[in-house]
Amino acid sequence: MALPVSPLAPKSYPDLPAIAGVRFATAEAGIKYKNRTDVLLCAFDEGTVVAGVLTRSKCPSAAVDWCRDRLGAGKARGLLVNSGNANAFTGMKGRTSVTASATYVAEALGCPTDEIFLASTGVIGEPLDPLKFAGVTKEMSSRLVSTPWMGPAKAIMTTDTFPKLATASVEFDGVPVSISGIAKGSGMIAPDMATMLSFIFTDAPIDGKVLQGLLQPQIDKSFNSITVDSDTSTSDTCLVFATGKAAISPITSASDPRVEVFAEALGDVLHELAVLVVRDGEGATKLVTVCVEGAESDRSAFRVAQSIANSPLVKTAIAGEDANWGRVVMAVGKAGEPADRDRLSIAFGEITVARNGERAPGYDEVATSAYMKNQELEIRVGLGLGAGSATIYTCDLTHGYITINGDYRS
Amino acid sequence: MALPVSPLAPKSYPDLPAIAGVRFATAEAGIKYKNRTDVLLCAFDEGTVVAGVLTRSKCPSAAVDWCRDRLGAGKARGLLVNSGNANAFTGMKGRTSVTASATYVAEALGCPTDEIFLASTGVIGEPLDPLKFAGVTKEMSSRLVSTPWMGPAKAIMTTDTFPKLATASVEFDGVPVSISGIAKGSGMIAPDMATMLSFIFTDAPIDGKVLQGLLQPQIDKSFNSITVDSDTSTSDTCLVFATGKAAISPITSASDPRVEVFAEALGDVLHELAVLVVRDGEGATKLVTVCVEGAESDRSAFRVAQSIANSPLVKTAIAGEDANWGRVVMAVGKAGEPADRDRLSIAFGEITVARNGERAPGYDEVATSAYMKNQELEIRVGLGLGAGSATIYTCDLTHGYITINGDYRS
Numbered sequence: 001m002a003l004p005v006s007p008l009a010p011k012s013y014p015d016l017p018a019i020a021g022v023r024f025a026t027a028e029a030g031i032k033y034k035n036r037t038d039v040l041l042c043a044f045d046e047g048t049v050v051a052g053v054l055t056r057s058k059c060p061s062a063a064v065d066w067c068r069d070r071l072g073a074g075k076a077r078g079l080l081v082n083s084g085n086a087n088a089f090t091g092m093k094g095r096t097s098v099t100a101s102a103t104y105v106a107e108a109l110g111c112p113t114d115e116i117f118l119a120s121t122g123v124i125g126e127p128l129d130p131l132k133f134a135g136v137t138k139e140m141s142s143r144l145v146s147t148p149w150m151g152p153a154k155a156i157m158t159t160d161t162f163p164k165l166a167t168a169s170v171e172f173d174g175v176p177v178s179i180s181g182i183a184k185g186s187g188m189i190a191p192d193m194a195t196m197l198s199f200i201f202t203d204a205p206i207d208g209k210v211l212q213g214l215l216q217p218q219i220d221k222s223f224n225s226i227t228v229d230s231d232t233s234t235s236d237t238c239l240v241f242a243t244g245k246a247a248i249s250p251i252t253s254a255s256d257p258r259v260e261v262f263a264e265a266l267g268d269v270l271h272e273l274a275v276l277v278v279r280d281g282e283g284a285t286k287l288v289t290v291c292v293e294g295a296e297s298d299r300s301a302f303r304v305a306q307s308i309a310n311s312p313l314v315k316t317a318i319a320g321e322d323a324n325w326g327r328v329v330m331a332v333g334k335a336g337e338p339a340d341r342d343r344l345s346i347a348f349g350e351i352t353v354a355r356n357g358e359r360a361p362g363y364d365e366v367a368t369s370a371y372m373k374n375q376e377l378e379i380r381v382g383l384g385l386g387a388g389s390a391t392i393y394t395c396d397l398t399h400g401y402i403t404i405n406g407d408y409r410s
Numbered sequence: 411m412a413l414p415v416s417p418l419a420p421k422s423y424p425d426l427p428a429i430a431g432v433r434f435a436t437a438e439a440g441i442k443y444k445n446r447t448d449v450l451l452c453a454f455d456e457g458t459v460v461a462g463v464l465t466r467s468k469c470p471s472a473a474v475d476w477c478r479d480r481l482g483a484g485k486a487r488g489l490l491v492n493s494g495n496a497n498a499f500t501g502m503k504g505r506t507s508v509t510a511s512a513t514y515v516a517e518a519l520g521c522p523t524d525e526i527f528l529a530s531t532g533v534i535g536e537p538l539d540p541l542k543f544a545g546v547t548k549e550m551s552s553r554l555v556s557t558p559w560m561g562p563a564k565a566i567m568t569t570d571t572f573p574k575l576a577t578a579s580v581e582f583d584g585v586p587v588s589i590s591g592i593a594k595g596s597g598m599i600a601p602d603m604a605t606m607l608s609f610i611f612t613d614a615p616i617d618g619k620v621l622q623g624l625l626q627p628q629i630d631k632s633f634n635s636i637t638v639d640s641d642t643s644t645s646d647t648c649l650v651f652a653t654g655k656a657a658i659s660p661i662t663s664a665s666d667p668r669v670e671v672f673a674e675a676l677g678d679v680l681h682e683l684a685v686l687v688v689r690d691g692e693g694a695t696k697l698v699t700v701c702v703e704g705a706e707s708d709r710s711a712f713r714v715a716q717s718i719a720n721s722p723l724v725k726t727a728i729a730g731e732d733a734n735w736g737r738v739v740m741a742v743g744k745a746g747e748p749a750d751r752d753r754l755s756i757a758f759g760e761i762t763v764a765r766n767g768e769r770a771p772g773y774d775e776v777a778t779s780a781y782m783k784n785q786e787l788e789i790r791v792g793l794g795l796g797a798g799s800a801t802i803y804t805c806d807l808t809h810g811y812i813t814i815n816g817d818y819r820s
Binding site for chain 2: 055056057058059060086088089090091092093094123124125126127229230231232233234310311312313316317319320322325326327329330331332333334335336337338339340341342344354356357358359396397398399401402403405406
């Protein structure tokens with residue numbers, strides 16, 4: 001099925017620079033799709049470290065299990081990603097498949113199998129034949145390049161309607177350090193561990209454990225702060241590869257002052273990719289930022305924001321451009337978090353619609369309805385209890401979502 | 411908006427008997443709807459006791475607050491229910507409104523204000539003018555009747571497409587005791603405290619505290635075991651009124667052997683009403699029973715069943731008659747409850763589709779797809795960990811839900 005490009009798609013794509021020590025190739029392995037690339041192979045120079053965050057699903061894919069077992073060692077020489085089949089819930093066949101796939105890649109790249117990372121996305125429950133990779137890995141390894149990144153970004157797409165790329169750079173002692181990333185994701189997106197798949201590449205010389213330590217807080221503010229449909233993938237994977245090629249002294253300690261600067265730049269890339277995933281949310285026509293303030297804690301604010309951002313009634317009202325703030329009240333009320341109805345205030349953008357537990361004095365239905373016609377909306381909720389706050393990005397729930405997920409066999 | 415009647419509507423409605431000590435009238439108060447009844451007044455003979463379960467929402471309606479404050483005393487002489495306006499999130503105006511409304515009813519029926527119960531359903535955030543009731547309560551009190559119950563069942567409807575009635579009777583020492591109920595609900599339905607509104611009437615002579623004690627477990631198996639859209643109403647109210655008119659010796663203790671028999675019959679009525687609410691789920695075309703077995707506890711099984719029953723991806727797959735059991739795997743995985751992927755089994759009806767963490771040997775796609783065309787479906791999940799089980803009733807997620815909640819201003 002060819003889906004129309006999301007109306008929320010960016011108007012242009014960034015031109016990602018080459019990352020020293022990273023080369024890649026894509027190919028058509030014919031896993032599910034016809035006439036499009038569905039495999040990405042990345043090769044990393046010796047000395048590359050890896051950090052990652054994986055799905056918390058109790059039914060993770062075989063590739064997720066494979067990566068989890070190897071993240072601790074922190075060394076990476078290769079990455080193989082396929083779209084079209086998630087290799088999830090495939091039992092022993094799945095485990096055999098990942099081992100074989102990693103072996104093919106290791107042979108092609110001439111490195112240890114345990115330094116190969118794998119990610120798969122697509123249909124769940126269908127065995128993934130590793131022979132599909134046997135035919136292409138060797139050939140791909142013979143034509144590795146370092147640009148353009150559009151190829152990798154497209155090869156990992158499933159129901160995505162546009163590729164997702166982001167880049168940032170920081171300077172240490174006058175030497176630039178690059179951070180670039182790609183992501184895929186459109187449905188089965190909930191803020192509970194990364195998104196579906198995202199891969200970040202940097203030439204920073206940084207210790208693997210330091211990298212792992214700074215990653216989780218950045219994920220929490222990006223991929224864990226988005227939701228399309230409240231459903232969490234079995235394949236969620238975010239991996240960061242650092243080749244160490246930039247000519248600066250190595251970052252070996254979490255207390256190095258450069259860590260904060262690097263983490264912030266990495267966070268920017270992750271955040272940009274995360275919001276792109278929401279912009280490509282299945283059927284999305286509106287990008288919605290839900291900000292909750294005044295909660296008893298940040299965690300509590302996050303749960304209230306989740307309740308709003310996941311509510312089908314809130315999301316359908318937004319789709320209908322209906323300033324139905326009563327449904328926001330409902331979603332706050334059902335969150336199960338500390339809330340005092342009579343202190344609650346709600347704003348749509350700059351328009352306060354409710355205050356102190358009732359409709360705001362002078363509430364202007366016409367102005368509020370006009371605001372709802374915007375493509376990007378903000379729902380602000382003040383609980384009036386404390387200093388906890390959180391922001392979650394979501395989209396509306398439209399006929400498009402039903403069509404994509406209900407009208408086709410997938 | 412006139413919605414088409416749900417395809418899952420029952421073919422006929424039960425003829426509820428008169429309950430001694432209960433009389434009622436309905437009227438058009440013009441609260442929101444035109445040309446249809448929107449108010450129900452019930453009068454109870456002296457000696458009537460009441461028990462109830464109310465929403466756990468932190469933003470309950472003014473009527474919910476009113477009832478909560480008066481349930482402890484356990485005495486009831488009147489009930490006023492309106493549709494079209496929930497009187498929720500209406501601040502001090504809401505509190506003034508319920509006090510005035512109860513006063514009008516108490517004057518009309520000649521009884522204490524504190525023995526009047528109230529329930530409102532409809533739009534949130536709109537002040538409810540109690541003068542609407544001033545004009546009709548006195549007049550209604552002059553034409554109270556004890557049948558037919560179709561009038562009350564219709565007066566409390568909002569987006570419901572059919573009225574919901576159920577009845578049961580038990581015999582103690584050869585004397586029949588009746589239990590009859592009505593309910594309304596279609597959207598904003600989640601298994602977290604009753605449904606939107608349900609009122610049960612019985613002539614059983616039963617102590618109010620005994621009635622309250624037996625009610626909660628029955629609610630948990632009925633209204634708390636359904637979900638349409640995972641959204642919880644600010645107005646959820648289930649009240650049971652017992653007039654004590656049946657000529658049997660009073661049930662005054664929870665250890666009375668008749669309690670279990672009565673509770674089971676009450677549970678049957680609640681269960682029937684709860685499933686009718688799912689059958690009228692907004693946009694529903696399929697009634698789905700989700701059974702989870704083999705969990706570490708009943709509570710854990712319930713949470714896994716909730717995760718499946720609330721998953722937009724599971725519900726859209728069902729709408730599309732797609733035997734996409736991979737999405738059931740996803741929903742089990744995201745529930746956060748103990749689960750072992752490699753012991754998991756899934757069946758659609760009698761067809762086992764997955765076993766021991768992978769597709770079942772001999773899985774027949776054609777037979778499974780044929781099963782998905784049924785109007786009533788069963789998803790059975792075995793976790794293989796313990797003896798915990800739970801059953802939740804839900805419906806599919808269709809274009810109809812989006813149309814009802816997103817295409818109209820409500």
